[in-house]
Amino acid sequence: MKLWTIVIALALLCAPSLSQDGYTNQLVSVIDEVGSVVTVPLCPEKIVCLTPAASEVISALGDSDRLVALTQDCTMPPALQKKESIGEAGREADVERILELDPALVIAKTGSLFPEEYEVQLTNYGIPVIRYRVLHMDTLMPMIEDLGLILNRQEEAQEMRDRVGGYYDIVLKRTVGIPEDGKPSVYFMSMGHFDWTASSASTGHERIIEAGGNNIAKDLEGKVPHVDMEWVIEQNPEVIVYSMPTSQYEGMTPSVEEMEQKREEIMSLPGFDQIDAVKTGKVYIVDINMASGLVEVVNMLYYAKWFHPDLFEDVDPRAVHEEIYEKYFDMEIERIHQVHPESTSYN
Incomplete structure (x- = not known):
């Protein structure tokens, strides 16, 4: 760090x-x-x-x-x-x-x-x-x-660091020993674009690596390289993560319906039916606001559980999300959904 x-x-x-x-x-x-x-x-x-x-x-x-x-x-x-x-x-x-x-x-x-x-x-x-x-x-x-x-507010800040950092440490400690051949290949769609991704110079790459994934775009030039869909098909990623910008949904956070519509659009792209991530249903939509602030650690937990469901079987990212909102904002998240699907079960 x-x-x-x-x-x-x-x-x-x-x-x-x-x-x-x-x-x-x-x-x-x-x-x-x-x-x-x-x-x-x-x-x-x-x-x-x-x-x-x-x-x-x-x-x-x-x-x-x-x-x-x-x-x-x-x-x-x-x-x-x-x-x-x-x-x-x-x-x-x-x-x-x-x-x-x-x-x-x-x-x-x-x-x-x-x-x-x-x-x-x-x-x-x-x-x-x-x-x-x-x-x-x-x-x-x-x-x-x-x-x-x-x-x-040093005391309150330290409590916050301990709470949020503790969940982050869970991810790092469990993924650090994963061999390269045990890491799923991941394609990240950046900022609402199917053809924008994240190289090794980006925080999107760091998130994938720390959660135990292998970023297929790590060697490309520029922080946010633009790629052809044919290239993505050739790379055949095992997981696809799409960052959904605020311009693509109506409310404070996206609805499940809005995220599912975008997910279906991605899975229906020409040739994407050949990609392992689409075949297995491992295509995920994430509200772009999950990439910053206190919920960034929830984002990390979702990534880790999506990439390694067995390793993180005991971790419930949704429960951590709820804990953070209730603890710091006195909010319930019953109607708030910022990732889709939340489950690692795709059937």
């Missing part, structure tokens, strides 16, 4: 006046996902968040009241959708409105998902910006620690 996001816990006393929380105006410094050391106020009263995983963790830590505005992709828990919107996503963020809100902290995505000139505008105004995208467990865990420090 990467260690470059280790938190630097520096408490720096400033002016003696008390904040609304009763804290003297203290600062803490963290190293964000891009490796920047950023100093921010302890327990910032107003936060603007453009990173869904961060708003989710802030809510899970009990500090959603500090979130004054969000991008529209910050949808978990659903109560956040009542917050002021400052754009569809980071690229479309209304920087002028952010400046008007005068937050003590802005949390943004990495790279071009939040243009550098936006950050310059904010920092020139005295607003610190920390960046996280969080597409893998090795970036989720440091972010939880960072936010726990910033919000003075």
Whole structure:
């Protein structure tokens, strides 16, 4: 697991006046996902968040009241959708409105998902910006620690890390010794495209490997290579996983019917009836939102159970999903389905 996001816990006393929380105006410094050391106020009263995983963790830590505005992709828990919107996503963020809100902290995505000139505008105004995208467990865990420090919720953050990390460790410990010839070949359909996949430079690849699979596209160039369907047929993957974007479903999460329709569409592609994954029914649909935030560990458990049902016979990803939603968001998931089929039985 990467260690470059280790938190630097520096408490720096400033002016003696008390904040609304009763804290003297203290600062803490963290190293964000891009490796920047950023100093921010302890327990910032107003936060603007453009990173869904961060708003989710802030809510899970009990500090959603500090979130004054969000991008529209910050949808978990659903109560956040009542917050002021400052754009569809980071690229479309209304920087002028952010400046008007005068937050003590802005949390943004990495790279071009939040243009550098936006950050310059904010920092020139005295607003610190920390960046996280969080597409893998090795970036989720440091972010939880960072936010726990910033919000003075270290104990709650450690409990969250232990809970989520414990399930992640189950996957890693059980798959580490699987021989290469015991790993199923996997084709990952990225971001709602049948012909987009994931090379070894992508987090999609890491997820497949850690769950005990063999990514058929690992040697292709670029993070998200585009391939011909004929090539996929020739590779004859034993498992197909399709990442379903929010543009392909109507609600907060996809319905079983929407996912089954997409699954049938994939299995009916010309020539796909020759592929082992289709013959055995091992074609899975995953809500793209499962690839980030606290439910990323649930995603990992599903992958592991799909790839190695016997090895993970005692693991119930749905139960873990329910545990996380109930523990951190006081939500039931009876009507929430973000993968299909959930079972490893295909008949």
